[in-house]
Amino acid sequence: MWVEFTLDNEPEEGRDLYYFFEVVGVHKGKYFGSCTFASPKGFLNGDVTHWQYDTGVKPEVPDGYIQDPEWLCGYIQDPGRIHNGGVV
Secondary structure, eight states, rough: OOEEETSSOOOOOOOOOEEEEEETEEEEEEESSSTEEEEETTEEEEOEEEEEEEOOOOOOTTEEEEOOOTTTOOOOGGGGGGGGTOOO
């Protein structure tokens, strides 16, 4: 289950997990503290919006996001799920 990343809700450092950023999608890696997530493909600092520990199966994107139809990669908030300024 995806967890929204906040400074009050950080994952354990060094533990295998998946992280999500709408520009790059879902990646498997680790958390290194100071808002830094990394995998062999690179790192993100301050961009990750969601994370979850690795359960052995790559998760789908978090609820409320869909593939951006105008980009080859990347995601947007699903306009069909936005109501009164928030995701339903």
